[in-house]
Amino acid sequence: MADKKVKNVFVEGPITPEKIANSIAHHQVKTNIGAHDIFLGQVRADVIEGKTVQAIDYSAYEEMANKVFHEIRESAFDKFDLTCMHIYHSKGLVKTGEICLFVFTSSAHRKEAMEACRYLVEEIKAKVPIFGKEVFEDASFQWKVNQ
Amino acid sequence: MADKKVKNVFVEGPITPEKIANSIAHHQVKTNIGAHDIFLGQVRADVIEGKTVQAIDYSAYEEMANKVFHEIRESAFDKFDLTCMHIYHSKGLVKTGEICLFVFTSSAHRKEAMEACRYLVEEIKAKVPIFGKEVFEDASFQWKVNQ
Amino acid sequence: MILKLNYFGQIAQMLHKEEEVLDLPVTTIRELKSYYAEKLQTIPFSVAVNQQLAGETDQLNENDEVALLPPFAGG
Amino acid sequence: MILKLNYFGQIAQMLHKEEEVLDLPVTTIRELKSYYAEKLQTIPFSVAVNQQLAGETDQLNENDEVALLPPFAGG
Numbered sequence: 001m002a003d004k005k006v007k008n009v010f011v012e013g014p015i016t017p018e019k020i021a022n023s024i025a026h027h028q029v030k031t032n033i034g035a036h037d038i039f040l041g042q043v044r045a046d047v048i049e050g051k052t053v054q055a056i057d058y059s060a061y062e063e064m065a066n067k068v069f070h071e072i073r074e075s076a077f078d079k080f081d082l083t084c085m086h087i088y089h090s091k092g093l094v095k096t097g098e099i100c101l102f103v104f105t106s107s108a109h110r111k112e113a114m115e116a117c118r119y120l121v122e123e124i125k126a127k128v129p130i131f132g133k134e135v136f137e138d139a140s141f142q143w144k145v146n147q
Numbered sequence: 148m149a150d151k152k153v154k155n156v157f158v159e160g161p162i163t164p165e166k167i168a169n170s171i172a173h174h175q176v177k178t179n180i181g182a183h184d185i186f187l188g189q190v191r192a193d194v195i196e197g198k199t200v201q202a203i204d205y206s207a208y209e210e211m212a213n214k215v216f217h218e219i220r221e222s223a224f225d226k227f228d229l230t231c232m233h234i235y236h237s238k239g240l241v242k243t244g245e246i247c248l249f250v251f252t253s254s255a256h257r258k259e260a261m262e263a264c265r266y267l268v269e270e271i272k273a274k275v276p277i278f279g280k281e282v283f284e285d286a287s288f289q290w291k292v293n294q
Numbered sequence: 295m296i297l298k299l300n301y302f303g304q305i306a307q308m309l310h311k312e313e314e315v316l317d318l319p320v321t322t323i324r325e326l327k328s329y330y331a332e333k334l335q336t337i338p339f340s341v342a343v344n345q346q347l348a349g350e351t352d353q354l355n356e357n358d359e360v361a362l363l364p365p366f367a368g369g
Numbered sequence: 370m371i372l373k374l375n376y377f378g379q380i381a382q383m384l385h386k387e388e389e390v391l392d393l394p395v396t397t398i399r400e401l402k403s404y405y406a407e408k409l410q411t412i413p414f415s416v417a418v419n420q421q422l423a424g425e426t427d428q429l430n431e432n433d434e435v436a437l438l439p440p441f442a443g444g
Contacts, residue, residue, distance in 0.1 A: 021168035024187065028244035031192035037264075038185040040171065041444045044255065045178035060443075061377055061436055064420035089443060097175040101444045108191065110369075114265055117184075121257060121444065129417070129436070130443030131378030143379040144442035188369045207368075208302055208361055211345035236368060248369045257444075268369065276342070276361070277368030278303030290304040291367035 006070045010062060010091045014098035015040075023086060027106055033083050035110035037117035041101030043094050051136040055095045056144060061129040062091070072123045080116035082107050087120065089130060153217045157209060157238045161245035162187075170233060174253055180230050182257035184264035188248030190241050198283040202242045203291060208276040209238070219270045227263035229254050234267065236277060295321060295354055300361040304337055324350045330362060339364050370396060370429055375436040379412055399425045405437060414439050 011019075020038070027033055046053045069087055076085060084106040094100045103120050107113040125146045132144035158166075167185070174180055193200045216234055223232060231253040241247045250267050254260040272293045279291035296317050306312045320326045323341050327350070330339070341348045342361040354360070371392050381387045395401045398416050402425070405414070416423045417436040429435070 017168035017171040020171060021164035024164040024167060024246075027189070028246075031190075031243040033189050033244075034191040036185075036187040036189060038183075038187070039257070039261065040183040040185070041257070042174070042180050042183060042253075043178075044181040056442075058442075059378060061375065061417070061420075061438065064417055064436065065443075067420055096178040097180075099171075099175075106189075110186070110188070110268060114186065114261075114268075118261055121261075125441070125444045128441060128443045129377065129438050130441055131439060132442035133378070143439065145440040146442050146444065203367075205367075206303060208300065208342070208345075208363065211342055211361065212368075214345055272369045273366070275366060275368045276302065276363050277366055278364060279367035280303070290364065292365040293367055293369065 006066050009066055009069045009087050009089050010060065011088050012090075013092050014090055014094045014100065015088055015102045016099075019088070020102060023102075023104055027084060030083060030106070032108060033106045034108045035113040036104065036106045037110075037113040039101070039103040039117050039121050040099050042099050043096045045096040046134070048134070048136075048142065051138065051140065053096060053134045054137050055093050055135045056100065057093050057133040057135055057141075058089070058091045058100065059131050059133075060089075060091055065128050065130060068128045069124070072120060072127065075123075076105075076116050076120055079119065080105075080107070080112045082112060082116055085116065085120070087124070089124070089128075153213050156213055156216045156234050156236050157207065158235050159237075160239050161237055161241045161247065162235055162249045163246075166235070167249060170249075170251055174231060177230060177253070179255060180253045181255045182260040183251065183253045184260040186248070186250040186264050186268050187246050189246050190243045192243040193281070195281070195283075195289065198285065198287065200243060200281045201284050202240050202282045203247065204240050204280040204282055204288075205236070205238045205247065206278050206280075207236075207238055212275050212277060215275045216271070219267060219274065222270075223252075223263050223267055226266065227252075227254070227259045229259060229263055232263065232267070234271070236271070236275075296356055297354065298357065298359045300359065302361065303364040305334060305339060305362050305364050308334060308337065321354055322350070323348045323352045323354070326354065326360065334362075337364055371431055372429065373432065373434045375434065377436065378439040380409060380414060380437050380439050383409060383412065396429055397425070398423045398427045398429070401429065401435065409437075412439055
């Protein structure tokens, strides 16, 4: 079910639990699915030199990012026997405790769904031009860098 | 945050997307979490000798199953640096497309959450005394066996 | 030896009951398994004693809660 | 060579702009990188040309869309 059209992965602000529930519910008609794996990235209240992160302000080179997301999706469909795959990433402000990344893989069997999900998360972290400003309580900030 | 009390893991009937959303929402106050991994088992409409599965009727040796779930939880807390862990499994009838297993791990970092989730799913499939009757459209059935 | 027996899934279906108390001529899990092997024909099963999986050479005790467990299907 | 430059994140912040068109004395990514290295000081960056990550020896062409990308932070 690889889809050739480049989709918009970005969501303004946090990804809500309701959006995740709706996405799960939409898959209940696909009765060839036996396993879903969902990865959620949540903004952490890290303490850096005595100051606590309040939010991350995400920006991206959106047009390129959506193309890279598309390439990552296509390569995952090639590597793994998946029924469905969905990726959403926040742009703009996401507060601590809120969700900024939602990766959703579905397959007949658990192994494929789990391996694909992990692959996608690593690829996204490494390859997509998304930038994050960690904003502290006193409105100072620092630029986040993925490990 | 290992919990010594044996919890009841069983839910009557399918696990709803709303339950999953609520569970995610409850973790938004835990701002030391950076990554969640969620595994969902969904009942597949397998075709076996020309007959299509309509539902799985789950039963369990419940008291022992809850103890085994507890042991699996404790061992996962020992092995992985987790903030939270939740497991729910259906009993009774779960129709195709509905969710019968919900495993939810949370950690500061993605690696721990993902490895723990995978560990839990494998342990659950191998060790918990849960039984499933695959019911076909003509009301005949066969007993499911985990691979 | 008096044992409280619990049957599950396909085994309960085949034996037409979920539990019974029996006085059985067995003292180990191996003996119990061979006692049931013929009743259960081709159904593979494991045995739990007092809600713990038991090994072949484990001893049984009077009034133990014994469960006959067909293959697991959780998830 | 006329290039359409796009700056992101920390780079946009440091240069006080998100885009500009410049005529730069560079023909390869390596030359472009050394041109910007001193402006951007310690910020590591990669370069995308027409929305594809570019290698050091890639050639630039007139009117290319060039993006300077600081370290990624998605997820």
